[in-house]
Amino acid sequence: MLRLLRLLGQEALTRLGTLGRSAYVLFWTLYSLPRRGDLELLGKQLYQVGVLSLAIIVLSAFSIGAVLALQGYTQLAKIGAEQSVGLGVALVLLRELGPVVTGLLFAGRAGSAMTAEIGLMKTTDQLAGMEMMGVDPLHRVVAPRLWAGIVCLPVLTLIFNAVAIWAAGLVGVDWLGIDPGGFWSGMTDGVEMWEDVGKGMVKSGVFAFLISWIAVFEGYDALPTAEGIGNATTRTVVYSSVVVLAVDFVLTLVMYGEFK
Amino acid sequence: MRAIHSSAPQDRRETEEPRRRAACKWYSLPRFDADPAHTLTDNLIEIEGLSFARGDRVIFNGLDLTVPRGSVTALMGPSGTGKTTLLRIIGGQIRPDEGSVRVDGREVTRMSRGELLDFRRGLGMLFQSSALFTDFSVFDNVAFPLRVHTDLPEDMIRDLVLLKLNSVGLRGARDLMPAQLSGGMSRRVALARAIALDPKFIMYDEPFTGQDPISLGVLATLISGLNRALKTTSLVVSHDIHETTQIADLIYIISDGRVIGRGSPTELKHERSQMVQQFMTGAPDGPVPFHYPADDFLEDVLGAH
Numbered sequence: 080m081l082r083l084l085r086l087l088g089q090e091a092l093t094r095l096g097t098l099g100r101s102a103y104v105l106f107w108t109l110y111s112l113p114r115r116g117d118l119e120l121l122g123k124q125l126y127q128v129g130v131l132s133l134a135i136i137v138l139s140a141f142s143i144g145a146v147l148a149l150q151g152y153t154q155l156a157k158i159g160a161e162q163s164v165g166l167g168v169a170l171v172l173l174r175e176l177g178p179v180v181t182g183l184l185f186a187g188r189a190g191s192a193m194t195a196e197i198g199l200m201k202t203t204d205q206l207a208g209m210e211m212m213g214v215d216p217l218h219r220v221v222a223p224r225l226w227a228g229i230v231c232l233p234v235l236t237l238i239f240n241a242v243a244i245w246a247a248g249l250v251g252v253d254w255l256g257i258d259p260g261g262f263w264s265g266m267t268d269g270v271e272m273w274e275d276v277g278k279g280m281v282k283s284g285v286f287a288f289l290i291s292w293i294a295v296f297e298g299y300d301a302l303p304t305a306e307g308i309g310n311a312t313t314r315t316v317v318y319s320s321v322v323v324l325a326v327d328f329v330l331t332l333v334m335y336g337e338f339k
Numbered sequence: 340m341r342a343i344h345s346s347a348p349q350d351r352r353e354t355e356e357p358r359r360r361a362a363c364k365w366y367s368l369p370r371f372d373a374d375p376a377h378t379l380t381d382n383l384i385e386i387e388g389l390s391f392a393r394g395d396r397v398i399f400n401g402l403d404l405t406v407p408r409g410s411v412t413a414l415m416g417p418s419g420t421g422k423t424t425l426l427r428i429i430g431g432q433i434r435p436d437e438g439s440v441r442v443d444g445r446e447v448t449r450m451s452r453g454e455l456l457d458f459r460r461g462l463g464m465l466f467q468s469s470a471l472f473t474d475f476s477v478f479d480n481v482a483f484p485l486r487v488h489t490d491l492p493e494d495m496i497r498d499l500v501l502l503k504l505n506s507v508g509l510r511g512a513r514d515l516m517p518a519q520l521s522g523g524m525s526r527r528v529a530l531a532r533a534i535a536l537d538p539k540f541i542m543y544d545e546p547f548t549g550q551d552p553i554s555l556g557v558l559a560t561l562i563s564g565l566n567r568a569l570k571t572t573s574l575v576v577s578h579d580i581h582e583t584t585q586i587a588d589l590i591y592i593i594s595d596g597r598v599i600g601r602g603s604p605t606e607l608k609h610e611r612s613q614m615v616q617q618f619m620t621g622a623p624d625g626p627v628p629f630h631y632p633a634d635d636f637l638e639d640v641l642g643a644h
Contacts, residue, residue, distance in 0.1 A: 116487075203468055203473065204466045204467075204468045204470035205472055205473070207432065208470030210430075210456075211432070211463075211464040212459065212460070212484045212487070212488075213456045213457065213459040213460035213484075214456070
C-alpha cells in the first residue's frame with residue numbers, strides 16, 4: 080500500500096515537473112520580443128506548418144463534406160426534408176467537425192513535424208550550440224513555430240469548412256438533385272455569424288494554441304536519443320488529440336450552455 | 340555560386356561610412372575585457388569549491404581549478420568524470436549546486452538568463468558533434484553569429500566568413516552542406532563558426548575524437564595556431580594524450596569529482612601519483628581498475644555448481 084502511494088506520489092511529481100517546464104518554455108517563448116529577421120523566420124514556418132498542410136486538409140474536407148451530404152440526404156429524404164441537408168451540414172461543420180477534425184489533422188501533420196524537428200536539433204546539439212553563441216533557441220527556433228501554428232490552424236479551419244461545404248453542395252445539389260435554392264438559402268438563412276462561424280473559430284484558436292504549445296514543448300523537452308524523439312512525437316499526437324476532444328466538450332458546454 | 344553584393348562606389352566616403360559604423364557596432368559587442376568594473380586577474384577562469392551532483396551521483400566534490408589567460412589548458416581524465424559537464428557549467432548551461440565559477444572576474448553562476456546570453460557572445464565553443472545547422476550551408480553556418488549579433492553589411496560578412504573559412508582551410512567548401520562534409524571537415528567548419536566573432540575564450544569538447552591521423556594533426560595545429568593568432572584562451576577537453584600534450588601549456592587530470600593532477604605536460608609525465616601515471620601511460624589496470632566491482636571470480640564461477 081505504501082509502495083503504491085509512493086509510486087503515485089512520484090508520478091504526480093513527475094507530471095507536475097513536466098507542467099512546470101512547459102509553462103517555463105511557454106513564458107520565455109512568448110516573452111521574447113520580436114527582432115530583426117523574425118518575420119523571415121515566421122514566414123518560413125508559416126510555409127512549413129500551413130502551406131504544406133493544405134493538401135491533407137483539402138482532401139479530408141472534400142471527403143467529409145461529401146459523406147455528410149450523402150448521410151444527411153439518406154436520412155432526411157425519408158421524411159421529405161432533404162432541403163435541410165445544406166443547413167445541417169453547415170452547422171455540423173462550422174460548430175464541431177471543422178475545428179475538431181482540422182485540429183486532429185494539424186496535430187498529426189504539423190504538430191508531429193514540429194516536435195521531430197526541434198527534437199532532432201536538440202539531439203544534434205544545434206540548440207545547445209545556439210545557446211553557446213548567445214542566441215536564445217526559444218526565440219530563434221521555438222517562437223516562430225509556436226506563432227506559425229497559432230496563425231495557421233484557424234486559417235486552415237476556414238479552408239476546411241469552405242471546401243467541405245462546397246463538396247456537400249457538389250454531392251447534394253449536383254449529384255443527388257436537391258433543389259439548389261433550398262440547399263443554399265437554408266444554409267445562409269440558418270447559419271449565424273457569431274453563434275456558428277465565430278464560436279467555431281474561437282474553438283479553432285484555442286486548439287491552435289494548445290496543439291502548438293504541446294508540439295514545441297515536446298520537441299524541446301525530448302530526450303536526446305532516437306527513441307526519445309519517437310516517444311516525443313507520439314506524445315504530441317496523442318496529447319493533442321485528447322486535449323482537442325476534451326477541450327471541445329468544455330468549450331461547447333461553456334459557449335453554447337443552457338442544455339438543461 | 341553565391342551572389343556578391345557590390346555596387347560601384349560613387350563617393351568613397353559615402354560608401355565607407357556605413358561600413359565603418361557597422362564595424363564599430365560590431366566591435367562594441369560585449370567582450371570579456373570591455374567592462375572596467377570587472378576584476379581582472381592573470382587567470383581567465385577561476386573555479387572554487389565546485390560541487391555538482393546528478394541525483395545520487397556526485398560529479399564534482401569541491402573542485403578547484405584555474406585557467407591562465409592566453410594559455411591552452413587541457414582537461415583530461417577517465418570517461419564519465421564530468422569534463423563536458425564542467426564545460427557546460429563554465430558556459431552557464433548548467434548551474435552547480437555549490438561553488439563559484441568566475442570568467443574574467445564575472446560570476447557565471449549568478450547571471451540571469453539575459454546576462455548569460457550576452458556573456459556567451461564573447462566565447463566560442465566547439466562541440467564534439469560539431470553542432471552545425473544541418474539546413475544551412477557551410478557559408479551560412481559561419482555567417483550565422485555575424486548575422487545575428489551584428490549589423491554588418493552582407494559584403495563585409497562575406498569577407499569575414501571567407502577569412503574564417505580560409506583560416507581552417509575550407510574556403511573552397513563554402514557552398515557544401517554539412518551532410519557532405521567528413522567528420523574532420525565538420526569540426527573545422529564548427530571551429531570557423533566558433534571564432535567568427537573573435538572570442539576571447541574558446542572551449543573545445545573532445546575535438547580529436549573519431550578523427551583520422553591527418554585531421555587530428557590539422558585540428559591540433561589549428562587549436563594551437565588560433566590560440567596564438569587570436570590571442571585567446573583555450574580550454575580543451577580531450578582523451579588524446581599524444582595530441583593534447585603537444586599543444587597544452589597546462590593539463591588538469593580530473594577523477595572522482597576532484598583534480599588529481601595539475602601541471603605542464605612534462606611535469607605530469609614525471610608525476611608520482613599512480614593514478615596520474617596510469618592515465619598518462621594508458622595502463623589498463625591500476626588505481627582505476629580493469630574490472631568493474633564484482634564478487635570473487637572463483638567463487639562466482641564455481642559457486643553455482
